Structures are given as structure tokens and as C-alpha cells.
Amino acid sequence: MWKILAPPFPISESYGVRFRSALYFGLVVFLFLLIFRPFELHTLNFRSAASASFYYGLVCFLVLLVCLVLLRALFPSLFIESRWTVWKEIVFDSFCVFMVTVGNVLFTHFYWKANLNANLVFRFIWITCSVAIFPLCIMIMLRQIGLMRSYGKLAGSLNEQIRAAEKEQADAGTEQSGMLTLQSENEKDKLSFPVEELLYIEAADNYVKIHF
Numbered sequence: 001m002w003k004i005l006a007p008p009f010p011i012s013e014s015y016g017v018r019f020r021s022a023l024y025f026g027l028v029v030f031l032f033l034l035i036f037r038p039f040e041l042h043t044l045n046f047r048s049a050a051s052a053s054f055y056y057g058l059v060c061f062l063v064l065l066v067c068l069v070l071l072r073a074l075f076p077s078l079f080i081e082s083r084w085t086v087w088k089e090i091v092f093d094s095f096c097v098f099m100v101t102v103g104n105v106l107f108t109h110f111y112w113k114a115n116l117n118a119n120l121v122f123r124f125i126w127i128t129c130s131v132a133i134f135p136l137c138i139m140i141m142l143r144q145i146g147l148m149r150s151y152g153k154l155a156g157s158l159n160e161q162i163r164a165a166e167k168e169q170a171d172a173g174t175e176q177s178g179m180l181t182l183q184s185e186n187e188k189d190k191l192s193f194p195v196e197e198l199l200y201i202e203a204a205d206n207y208v209k210i211h212f
Helices: 015-036 046-074 086-111 118-171
Strands: 002-004 179-183 190-194 200-204 207-211
Touching: 015 046, 015 118, 046 086, 086 118
Parallel strands: 002 179
Antiparallel strands: 179 190, 200 207
16 A cells, blocks of 8 residues: 655745845835835935835844744744645735834834824835835745745655656566555545556645546
């Protein structure tokens, strides 16, 4: 009997990659604010605008460092890649944007002495979402490409295992026989059928389609 069970492993980015992601977002925020000087930054002289842009970029970097590194280190079970779905990605990214908004509001309140009220909060929700949308889309696409490469290697290794098993049986002079059993990660779903009937297996988002 052949048993294929996909191993659960945490989201594959290393701490270094997560750190660079946070740094990337902070740098993008800094350069965007400095170059285009939106949201009334154009009313400041260059030195003041550069200082404000740097601090907002630093706030973004520090908040994302907590979200991407510290939270995942403290709660690794929440970020199991094999259980990661699109809606979880959306919720987590929205949470990160919200936390950056909170950081911006608090920084503006204490640094610029702005009144802490609903108007300030909603204003920075709009500002943060406007600045974050483009780098966020780029990061999601890059992550998707990385995951496709990662799972492509995993699929290739499974193919090699099947070929090796076939060769071993051929060298031993035995006919290909027995049942092929594919089992889900939670071990609740299982499918068994004669191995000779397997045609191919294809990816379907977070699932697999088995043709036999």
C-alpha cells in the first residue's frame, strides 16, 4: 500500500524574508510620501516633509515587524501553510493595515499634537489604505509565485517517489499491484483504489483532484 500524506509545515518564508518584507513596505511608504508629498505634506518645506515621511515609514516598518515576525513566532499554529486560505490572507492583510493605521494615528497624536478623535482615525484609514494597496498587491503576487514554485518542487518529489517505487518493483520482478491510499492532513478524508487505475493528480487551489 502506498500512502501519500502532505506534510503540514508553517508558512515557508524565513524570518529574514519577513524582516525584508516589513522593511520593503516601510521604504515604499517613505519614498511615496517623500516624492509625491500627498495628504498636505506639500505644505511643508522639504526638510520637514522628509522627516515626517521617514517617521511614517518607520512606524509602518515597526508595526509590520511585529505582525510578520513576532505574531508568527508566538502563534505558529495559526499560520500553517497547508491550512492557509484566501480569506485568511485577506483577514491577516487587513489586520496588518489596521495596525499600521493605529500606529499612524498614535504617532500623529503624540508627534504632531493632533486631536485624537474619530475624524483623525477615519482620515488615516483612508490614507493608509491608499498608500498600502499597490505594494500589498505586489507582495501578494510575489508570495503566490513563491508558493507555486515551492509546491511545484513538492509535486516533483512525489513523482520521483512513485517512479522509484515502480522501478524497485520492476527490478524485483513483481507486477505493479496493491492499493494506492491518499489521505488528508487531518486524516478524516481518505481515498483508496488500485494503483493501476491512477491516471493523474492535479492541484485545485487548496485541494487536489484525483483522476482514476
